[in-house]
Amino acid sequence: MKKRNLLSLKPTQFAVGMLEVDEKLKTHRKLSKKQLRVLVDENPIPVVRGPEKNLYVVDGHHFLCVCYCLGLKKVRVQIIKDVYKKNFSYGDFWKWMYKTRNSYPYCQFGEGPRDAIYLPNDIRGVADDPYRSIAWFVRKAGGFKNTDKNFAEFEWANFFRSKGLLAQKGKAGLPEALVEAVKLAQSEEARHLPGFGKLNLQEKEKVKKEVKAKGKKALASQKLATESL
Numbered sequence: 001m002k003k004r005n006l007l008s009l010k011p012t013q014f015a016v017g018m019l020e021v022d023e024k025l026k027t028h029r030k031l032s033k034k035q036l037r038v039l040v041d042e043n044p045i046p047v048v049r050g051p052e053k054n055l056y057v058v059d060g061h062h063f064l065c066v067c068y069c070l071g072l073k074k075v076r077v078q079i080i081k082d083v084y085k086k087n088f089s090y091g092d093f094w095k096w097m098y099k100t101r102n103s104y105p106y107c108q109f110g111e112g113p114r115d116a117i118y119l120p121n122d123i124r125g126v127a128d129d130p131y132r133s134i135a136w137f138v139r140k141a142g143g144f145k146n147t148d149k150n151f152a153e154f155e156w157a158n159f160f161r162s163k164g165l166l167a168q169k170g171k172a173g174l175p176e177a178l179v180e181a182v183k184l185a186q187s188e189e190a191r192h193l194p195g196f197g198k199l200n201l202q203e204k205e206k207v208k209k210e211v212k213a214k215g216k217k218a219l220a221s222q223k224l225a226t227e228s229l
Contacts, residue, residue: 003074007122015108017133021065044078101150110158131157141210143185145195152194175215
């Protein structure tokens with residue numbers, strides 16, 4: 001597994017949850033340079049090598065954002081599939097990427113599929129999907145289970161988006177939106193989503209309390225960061 005220039009890696013999704021990136025940054029900024037090197041070495045970015053030998057990010061877009069924000073120039077990559085020698089045309093390559101769920105062609109509004117030509121050229125161009133952050137907060141707290149299915153949290157994000165959880169107050173309503181998201185994640189409506197799992201009443205109340213506290217903390221940190229600019 002070699003290290004590659006971070007900005008040479010091609011995103012395969014249009015958006016990330018920036019609040020998730022912010023939360024991870026709070027932790028990683030406390031690490032020493034040596035600890036950061038270990039972190040990068042132990043978390044290689046899975047990529048597909050495609051046309052023109054470009055490396056396309058299959059997973060780890062949030063981690064890549066964190067690395068960029070920390071000023072890291074290179075990251076370790078792991079080529080999980082090499083289709084360069086297949087001589088795919090541009091169209092055939094992206095059809096294969098979508099079919100194998102190695103790319104997520106939906107934008108930060110949950111709309112799509114979008115043509116791959118509009119994907120960001122590097123990690124600096126990804127947009128913010130606040131509902132993707134909601135999905136991450138809820139999963140981390142235990143509202144639903146982690147799963148190996150690619151882009152599972154985007155499916156949850158779209159579910160929460162369809163309920164308009166941030167429609168009334170925007171991001172300022174994050175703590176309340178997270179509590180409502182936990183309720184929705186435990187509802188029968190969510191049964192078809194990857195990682196769905198029922199909690200008992202005590203567990204559910206604990207998760208609601210945790211996400212509300214994390215939401216308040218995330219907003220406070222964001223406000224502090226803005227005021228320091």
